[in-house]
Amino acid sequence: MSNFPFDPQSELSEDVLSRFYIDGQWVQGGSSASFSLVSPSTEVAFATARLADTGDVDRAVNAARKAFDTGPWPRMSGTERAACLRRMSEALGLRIPLLSRIWTAEVGAPVGFADMFAPTATAMLDYYAGLASTFAFEEVRSTRNGQARIIRQPVGVAALIAPWNAQLPILSYKLGAALAAGCTVVVKTPPETPFDALVVAECAHEAGLPPGVLNVIAADAAHGAYLVAKREVDKVSFTGSTATGKLIAKTCADRLARVTLELGGKSAAIVLDDAELDPTLAALAQVTMPFSGQICFAQTRILVPRSRERAFIEAYSAVIGGLEVGDPWSINTQIGPLANRRQLDRVMGYIEAGYTEGARVVTGGDRSRRFETGFFVEPTVFAGVTPHMTIAREEIFGPVVSIIAYDDIDQAIEIANDTDFGLSGTVFTSDVERGSAIARRIRTGNVSVNGLEIAPNAPFGGFKQSGIGREGGPEGLGAFLEHQAIYLPVPVTRATTE
DSSP states (O other): OOOOOOOHHHHSOHHHHHOEEETTEEEOOSOOOEEEEEOTTTOOEEEEEEOOOHHHHHHHHHHHHHHHHHSSGGGSOHHHHHHHHHHHHHHHHHHHHHHHHHHHHHHOOOHHHHHHHTTHHHHHHHHHHHHHHHOOSEEEEEOSSEEEEEEEEEOOEEEEEOOSTTHHHHHHHHHHHHHHHTOEEEEEEOTTSOHHHHHHHHHHHHHTOOTTSEEEEEOOHHHHHHHHHOTTOOEEEEESOHHHHHHHHHHHHHHTOEEEEEOOOOOEEEEOTTOOHHHHHHHHHHHSSGGGGOSTTOOOEEEEEGGGHHHHHHHHHHHHHTSOBSOTTSTTOSBOOOSSHHHHHHHHHHHHHHHHTTOEEEEOOSBOOSOSSSOOBOOEEEESOOTTSHHHHSOOOSSEEEEEEESSHHHHHHHHHOSSOOSOEEEEOSOHHHHHHHHTTSOSSOOEESSOOOOTTSOBOOSGGGEESOBSHHHHHHTTEEEEEEEEEOOOOOOOOO
16 A cells, blocks of 8 residues: 555645635634544544534524625626636636546545545536526526516525535535525535535635635534524525435424435346346446445446346456555546445445345455455455345445345336435346337436436436435526515506597
């Protein structure tokens, strides 16, 4: 394992390292509470994050409230807001290499993975800048007695909470849409990934975002709950675990605050009887355990025809067993460490449950012994899995995949839908139209045929316990808007005489 190649002191500004961004200024937190960031590959602390107290949360929310109630941002035109978003995107683009490195340092995302997905942030800001400049924030509809002006207004102050596994890309979904809509925001980052959003704040400051429009703090779960409960917060957008999402939903329900939740997944990849093996395997290698399986849309259940089960298991396990496991700072690494010891213990617990309930490991199945340090788990494939086993029903968030056999397509769809979740899914077939027809029957928010794609202009979100609402596309913008109807009589034309 290489020495840790990230030096926060030289690569990050003093503001990002030790301050919060509130009301257009870099400020010291009111508490001495902090969190030690530990490298997932070396298990050595490399930075310390300052954590917010209730006073910091109050200051951030009050700044956002004032900026919304009296500031210029909500009253700007969509075109004016779009210009600022584009400037933010330009500043962010210059920092993408840094943000990619932060991702690897904080949670061990392999550099190849981070380099591929970090630019999502600028893509999302650019998309919402384009949408804001053309979106119909007002329209006129004829009524029986006159007309109604339909005003799409920003919902107000929004609390944006993105998870530790993909802080930058997921935050960009929320932030792009919220700012395009005219909201003011408070971003609460998790202690494990405090720096990404603060770098975004640097970009917003350079772009001339008015004070109070964007406020960024790092805080633990208790202070996140305090933020969500504040009456001055009109909207909460949260991505994370289903358990936490339910608590947030209950808090918002008490005061009818608007809420968007993007939660867990247990997505199924359905391999049809006519799917070509080699391209299917190549695609599945990318989407079943990306970032060591710590991605909500990972296709962690593979459903295969019983007639092809043995051949598929042999071929797929060979592909997974051949993935390069190692140092996340190496460009050749495909499977890096899990983010922290908590995740390691969680994943090992699920692997043990697989053994106990009778599933058969065909590759992996243990903590990797190749490395003296680091939270490494061998890429693990279980066969002989039934739909009611724990590993087939619960989100593991690790490099663990279950192969489940089916007898006909109706049974495959039944198995795919027999889950509390409904976030993503894939269908592999040589007949795209057949794949599309099957995709319509899967109760999940996103389904891809012969691969997996997520696009800025398409909605992303889940059915059932995978969440409420959508992010991305015009649907994501709509999540930050309220609709007001103003009824007006038809103007009376006075008769004139010469």
